[in-house]
Amino acid sequence: MWWGDVNKPITPEIFDDLYETAINHMNSKEKLYVADVYCGANKATRRKVRFVHEMAWQQHFVTNMFIRPEQGDEITGEHDFTVINACSETNKKWKEHNLNSEVAVAFNIEKKVAVILGTWYGGENKKGIFSLMNYWLPMNGIMPMHCSANVGKSGDTALFFGLSGTGKTTLSADPERALIGDDEHGWDDDGVFNFEGGCYAKTIDLSEQTEPEIYRAITQNAMLENVAIKDDNVPDYFDTSKTQNGRVSYPIFHIPGYHEPQQAGHPKNVIFLTCDAYGVLPPVSKLTSGQALYQFVSGYTSKVAGTERGITEPTATFSACFGAAFLTLHPTRYAELLQEKLEKHDSSAYLVNTGWTGGGNGVGKRMSIKDTRACISAILDGSINDSEFETDDIFGFAMPKTLGTVDPNVLNPKNAWADKEAYDAAAQKLSGMFKENFKKYSDAENDYTKYGPL
Numbered sequence: 001m002w003w004g005d006v007n008k009p010i011t012p013e014i015f016d017d018l019y020e021t022a023i024n025h026m027n028s029k030e031k032l033y034v035a036d037v038y039c040g041a042n043k044a045t046r047r048k049v050r051f052v053h054e055m056a057w058q059q060h061f062v063t064n065m066f067i068r069p070e071q072g073d074e075i076t077g078e079h080d081f082t083v084i085n086a087c088s089e090t091n092k093k094w095k096e097h098n099l100n101s102e103v104a105v106a107f108n109i110e111k112k113v114a115v116i117l118g119t120w121y122g123g124e125n126k127k128g129i130f131s132l133m134n135y136w137l138p139m140n141g142i143m144p145m146h147c148s149a150n151v152g153k154s155g156d157t158a159l160f161f162g163l164s165g166t167g168k169t170t171l172s173a174d175p176e177r178a179l180i181g182d183d184e185h186g187w188d189d190d191g192v193f194n195f196e197g198g199c200y201a202k203t204i205d206l207s208e209q210t211e212p213e214i215y216r217a218i219t220q221n222a223m224l225e226n227v228a229i230k231d232d233n234v235p236d237y238f239d240t241s242k243t244q245n246g247r248v249s250y251p252i253f254h255i256p257g258y259h260e261p262q263q264a265g266h267p268k269n270v271i272f273l274t275c276d277a278y279g280v281l282p283p284v285s286k287l288t289s290g291q292a293l294y295q296f297v298s299g300y301t302s303k304v305a306g307t308e309r310g311i312t313e314p315t316a317t318f319s320a321c322f323g324a325a326f327l328t329l330h331p332t333r334y335a336e337l338l339q340e341k342l343e344k345h346d347s348s349a350y351l352v353n354t355g356w357t358g359g360g361n362g363v364g365k366r367m368s369i370k371d372t373r374a375c376i377s378a379i380l381d382g383s384i385n386d387s388e389f390e391t392d393d394i395f396g397f398a399m400p401k402t403l404g405t406v407d408p409n410v411l412n413p414k415n416a417w418a419d420k421e422a423y424d425a426a427a428q429k430l431s432g433m434f435k436e437n438f439k440k441y442s443d444a445e446n447d448y449t450k451y452g453p454l
């Protein structure tokens with residue numbers, strides 16, 4: 001276990017106490033909801049999960065998001081895990097338990113049970129099981145990944161890694177390609193497979209024009225969460241009074257041309273999405289395999305508003321493997337798996353900045369979805385390889401000088417800034433942050449420090 005900021009140990013006695021609180025609460029209800037679902041599209045390695053809920057809508061969430069047994073098919077045999085979600089109850093003894101708040105999300109791997117108290121976030125159901133997949137799968141040499149995946153007409157698979165809000169869901173919904181999944185995947189000896197059976201898209205500023213597939217997926221059985229509703233019962237995706245993290249969950253088959261089964265071959269392209277709030281990183285750059293591992297372990301991006309308590313504007317962070325919150329083992333364990341798989345399958349790696357350009361947050365603006373999509377298309381159709389590249393002085397990234405319809409002045413981030421000195425200062429600052437962050441990985445068996453910025 002990677003104990004630290006993310007995973008906090010508790011004693012078996014505290015777990016039992018939380019469990020009892022949840023069970024007593026559930027026993028006071030007249031009705032409970034039970035769903036048996038799978039996590040993992042690969043039948044050989046999928047896990048059986050049972051959810052017990054007090055809220056019908058939470059039950060609908062897991063029905064949308066996990067893999068449903070075929071119609072008429074029941075999940076038999078022992079479950080790999082059971083989640084008791086008592087969201088409307090809280091842990092009143094949190095101070096006595098030395099915990100942070102009355103919210104508790106607690107896992108007992110020996111008893112194969114998790115308890116959720118005090119949080120109503122639908123995503124909690126899936127992210128807890130994702131954390132377990134991050135614990136189980138590496139034991140069998142399978143890489144769990146916080147990424148979306150899709151496949152092109154010639155069978156070429158692409159992965160899009162990224163922390164919350166960086167564009168996994170938005171950019172993997174591509175009319176030219178079949179969607180495998182938008183958030184959690186595994187990479188085994190056969191290729192890539194989805195853990196989930198649905199998608200969980202952000203609804204902030206959602207429009208049919210910029211994100212048509214997602215907009216149109218909001219139809220019967222899709223479920224909106226924390227979205228404002230106007231007087232005429234129509235959702236208002238531009239009203240963020242509840243939170244900026246408004247969501248919709250829907251089964252994967254709401255996306256036209258989704259890939260069935262949700263499995264595909266080894267990835268040809270691996271893309272790291274970063275939402276750079278400083279506006280320093282290029283919109284697209286090609287990484288050497290060493291740079292890919294350095295960037296993967298660093299996981300530089302920003303937390304977007306509404307995803308964590310206290311985050312109200314984009315805030316720079318280093319989230320290892322682009323999903324530190326879900327890692328149960330040390331980041332270098334996942335990096336070793338990535339290294340082995342990238343080498344074996346000769347996959348290319350790219351860094352794509354879906355964040356700011358022309359200045360940091362407050363000065364510049366967020367990269368347009370249109371420009372980001374143009375960069376991604378050029379990677380996926382291979383045309384980026386026809387570009388002439390230049391090397392970034394500080395980060396050492398190879399940046400294309402021209403690329404299809406993308407404004408060449410955006411491709412080199414310094415050109416996009418009016419104030420060149422301010423750019424240099426911001427780039428130096430960010431480089432220093434990378435180096436400071438990476439110190440904690442420099443004594444690892446495989447030290448990737450040399451692939452970082454100067």
Ligand SMILES: Nc1ncnc2c1ncn2[C@@H]1O[C@H](COP(=O)(O)OP(=O)(O)O)[C@@H](O)[C@H]1O
Pocket residue numbers: 162163164165166167168169170171182200201202203204205211354355366367368369370372
């Ligand atoms: N250049 C861009 N690329 C991708 N998404 C963008 C971009 N600019 C704005 N966005 C918005 O950022 C959000 C990305 O969220 P999402 O795709 O759900 O991220 P993730 O799946 O990684 O959590 C969406 O609301 C999208 O409309």
Ligand SMILES: C=C(OP(=O)(O)O)C(=O)O
Pocket residue numbers: 123127162163164165168169183200307
């Ligand atoms: C559900 C989540 O994942 P993502 O934002 O990456 O879709 C989340 O982080 O709450």
Ligand SMILES: [Mn+2]
Pocket residue numbers: 165168169182183200201202
């Ligand atoms: Mn998402």
